[in-house]
Amino acid sequence: QQPVQSPQAVILREGEDAVINCSSSKALYSVHWYRQKHGEAPVFLMILLKGGEQKGHEKISASFNEKKQQSSLYLTASQLSYSGTYFCGTEVGNTDKLIFGTGTRLQVFP
Amino acid sequence: NAGVTQTPKFQVLKTGQSMTLQCAQDMNHEYMSWYRQDPGMGLRLIHYSVGAGITDQGEVPNGYNVSRSTTEDFPLRLLSAAPSQTSVYFCASSYSSADTQYFGPGTRLTVL
Numbered sequence: 225q226q227p228v229q230s231p232q233a234v235i236l237r238e239g240e241d242a243v244i245n246c247s248s249s250k251a252l253y254s255v256h257w258y259r260q261k262h263g264e265a266p267v268f269l270m271i272l273l274k275g276g277e278q279k280g281h282e283k284i285s286a287s288f289n290e291k292k293q294q295s296s297l298y299l300t301a302s303q304l305s306y307s308g309t310y311f312c313g314t315e316v317g318n319t320d321k322l323i324f325g326t327g328t329r330l331q332v333f334p
Numbered sequence: 335n336a337g338v339t340q341t342p343k344f345q346v347l348k349t350g351q352s353m354t355l356q357c358a359q360d361m362n363h364e365y366m367s368w369y370r371q372d373p374g375m376g377l378r379l380i381h382y383s384v385g386a387g388i389t390d391q392g393e394v395p396n397g398y399n400v401s402r403s404t405t406e407d408f409p410l411r412l413l414s415a416a417p418s419q420t421s422v423y424f425c426a427s428s429y430s431s432a433d434t435q436y437f438g439p440g441t442r443l444t445v446l
Binding site: 313 | 375390393433434
C-alpha cells in the first residue's frame with residue numbers, strides 16, 4: 225500500500241532541474257508532497273486532490289494523474305535550499321489513512 | 335500558537351519498560367496521527383484519529399496503543415518496549431487527512 229517513489233536519490237548542481245515520481249497500485253484520493261531536512265520534521269509543500277490538477281509553488285510544481293495513479297514533483301532551477309528528502313503521501317480512496325513513500329534524497333551542490 | 339508539540343525530545347528505555355509519548359496541538363485540528371521514521375523506510379503510519387473518541391490503526395500498529403479523549407491531545411503508549419521500536423516518532427495534526435499535515439518536532443526513542 226506504500227507508494228513507490230523514484231528515483232531514490234538525486235544529485236544536482238545549482239540551477240538544474242529534477243523530477244521526482246510517486247506511484248501507487250491503488251486508486252488515489254489525494255497526493256501530498258513534503259520536504260524534510262536532516263534532523264527536522266517534514267514540511268508541507270503541496271496537496272493535489274483527484275481531478276488531474278497541477279499546482280505550483282515558486283519553482284516547485286506538481287501534477288497528479290488520477291487514472292495512472294501517479295504524481296510527479298518538478299523542481300526547476302534548483303537552489304541549495306532545495307536539498308533534503310522529499311516524501312509523497314497518498315490517501316487511498318477516502319480512507320483517512322495518509323501513507324508515505326520511502327522518500328527521495330535530493331542533494332544540490334554549488 | 336505553539337502548533338504541534340511533542341515530549342520528550344529524547345528517551346532511552348530498557349526492553350520491557352513502558353512509556354507514553356505525548357503530543358498536543360492548539361490549532362483545533364480534528365485529525366491527528368503518529369508516524370515512525372526509520373532509515374530507508376520513510377514515514378510509516380502507526381495510528382490515527384479523525385476526532386475525539388475515534389482512533390484507528392495504521393500500517394504498523396503492533397506494540398502501540400493510542401487514545402483520544404480530547405481534541406488537543408493524542409498520546410502514544412508503548413506497553414512493553416522492544417529494540418525494534420527504536421525510531422524517531424512524529425506526531426502530526428490537520429483539519430483532515432486531505433489537508434496540510436503539521437508535524438511536531440519528533441521524539442527520538444532508543445530501546446536497549
